[in-house]
Each structure stands twice: as structure tokens, then as C-alpha cells.
Amino acid sequence: MKFNNILIDDSTSTAIVTINRPSKLNALNSETIQELHEAFKALEEKKSVQVIILTGSGEKAFVAGADISEFADYSEKKGGKLSAKGHAILFDFVENLSKPIIAAVNGFALGGGLELAMACHFRVASHNARMGLPEVSLGVIPGYGGTQRLPQLIGKGRALELIMTAGMVDVERALDYGLVNHVVSQEELIEFCKKMASKISNNSPVAISYAIKAVNAGFKNSNGYDEEIKAFGACFGTEDFKEGTSAFLEKRKASFPGK
Incomplete structure (x- = not known):
């Protein structure tokens, strides 16, 4: 560029x-x-x-x-x-x-x-x-x-x-x-x-992107809590969530794929 x-x-x-x-x-x-x-x-x-x-x-x-x-x-x-x-x-x-x-x-x-x-x-x-x-x-x-x-x-x-x-x-x-x-x-x-x-x-880029979206929603004419609930649920369908929870249970550092 x-x-x-x-x-x-x-x-x-x-x-x-x-x-x-x-x-x-x-x-x-x-x-x-x-x-x-x-x-x-x-x-x-x-x-x-x-x-x-x-x-x-x-x-x-x-x-x-x-x-x-x-x-x-x-x-x-x-x-x-x-x-x-x-x-x-x-x-x-x-x-x-x-x-x-x-x-x-x-x-x-x-x-x-x-x-x-x-x-x-x-x-x-x-x-x-x-x-x-x-x-x-x-x-x-x-x-x-x-x-x-x-x-x-x-x-x-x-x-x-x-x-x-x-x-x-x-x-x-x-x-x-x-x-x-x-x-x-x-x-x-x-x-x-x-x-x-x-x-x-070090953290999940997918989760961070959802967090940004949820926090921003609270300052707009939308319901931030509704956006948080939706984003929280969406995280469960990501590879980052599977990796993050597996790493926690296996007592190792997570390697997030960003998906």
C-alpha cells in the first residue's frame, strides 16, 4: 500500500x-x-x-x-x-x-x-x-x-x-x-x-471483535444487552471458543485460529 x-x-x-x-x-x-x-x-x-x-x-x-x-x-x-x-x-x-x-x-x-x-x-x-x-x-x-x-x-x-x-x-x-x-x-x-x-x-480475535460490537451497541440507539446476548451465543459456534475452552481444560496456552 x-x-x-x-x-x-x-x-x-x-x-x-x-x-x-x-x-x-x-x-x-x-x-x-x-x-x-x-x-x-x-x-x-x-x-x-x-x-x-x-x-x-x-x-x-x-x-x-x-x-x-x-x-x-x-x-x-x-x-x-x-x-x-x-x-x-x-x-x-x-x-x-x-x-x-x-x-x-x-x-x-x-x-x-x-x-x-x-x-x-x-x-x-x-x-x-x-x-x-x-x-x-x-x-x-x-x-x-x-x-x-x-x-x-x-x-x-x-x-x-x-x-x-x-x-x-x-x-x-x-x-x-x-x-x-x-x-x-x-x-x-x-x-x-x-x-x-x-x-x-494473546486472546481470541473473534471474541474481541464481538466485544467491540457489543460495547458499541450500548452507546447507540440499540439495546446493548440484546447485542451482548447475541454475540455471546455466537461465540459458542466459533473455533476460537473450542480452542480456548480446550486449552483451559488441558491447562495449556491457547492458540486461537481466529475463526
Whole structure:
């Protein structure tokens, strides 16, 4: 896979996707959003890949926001289409991917950058990370899921404060709020995420995909408990379940076939 704005290392079971626009602080333009969609779709279909780490190039930014120059003159209709397309091909797509995506947040994660990190299944931040949704300072609101995912993660009151003040939070507050799971040094960030990915990879990829689906259902207009029951039952028909239970009873380490 060759792209203009992202780099991919999928040589191991943990793939690393790096947004590579350092001169623009890795800002998301339409081309980058499309490339990320294509990359995640290909990695989801690649059997050898079990976990994906998403990060930004350089030391300053994960993603410093959307590329405002692309849409500054948009009409209402074009603005709505921009948001809808972004949801469909990237932000919702990432959230619902069957393989776990860990956001390795290095530096600024602002606007669309924070929205992308929040769409990932969980987040690890470096000490220099700063996060926020500054859209109202531009006369617009977060349009890539920020008004929905931020309250889910940190609560309505805190989310509204962060959105309405257009402010940033440092990693200590982000950790306290539950916006990130872990904070490490910038030098340790990728290796820490790799270790987390390795722990995930020890488990059934089929069960993990069902767990993602069930958890997501609880935050949508569907009944999460019903989805859990359905997914739980479906696990019993998988080869991973047979291998996992056999390994437990035989007191050995499971070798999941991913089926």
C-alpha cells in the first residue's frame, strides 16, 4: 500500500499507521481521511494483523485538527456533506472496526485529531500531549463525532465545558477525566502501545471483535444487552471458543485460529 500522507508498517501482528504531514502538524485533509479509510479497510482484511496502533509523525502533533483551508468557503449543504462523509469513511468506520485500534497520542490532538483519537478503541498519551475541541472559536461545532464521543468518555458537564471554552487539557487532566487510559513518556509511547497490543493478541480475535460490537451497541440507539446476548451465543459456534475452552481444560496456552 502506497500513500501520500500516511505510513504503514504491517510487518508484524501489530500494524502501525502513522499520519505523515509534519509540516501541517498532521492536519486531516480530505486526501488523508480517504487514505486512512483505505488503510484501515486493508488492515482489517489482512489476517496476520491483529491490532493497529495509530499515531502522528514528528514530536509536535498526533493530529492538530482538520485542514481548515479546505472548507473555509463551504456552504451549509457542503458542510453537512463533509461531516457525513467523514463519519462514514473514517470516524464511525474506525469505531466499528473489528480489530482494536490504539491511539498513540503524541503532542497536540485538537479538533478532528481528538475526534479521531476518541473514535479509536482506547488512547495512550505521551507527557507532552494536549487535547481539545476548539471548533466554536471558529464559529462551528465539532463535526466528526466530538459532541457525542466526548460526553460518553468524560461526562456531559465536562464535555460541554471543554467544547464551549474551546480550551485544551493536559495529560494529567485527560487521565483524571478518563479521556486517556495511560500516560507515558514520548520515548516510551510506541513501545508501551506495542506491549498493550501484544497482550490483546494473546486472546481470541473473534471474541474481541464481538466485544467491540457489543460495547458499541450500548452507546447507540440499540439495546446493548440484546447485542451482548447475541454475540455471546455466537461465540459458542466459533473455533476460537473450542480452542480456548480446550486449552483451559488441558491447562495449556491457547492458540486461537481466529475463526
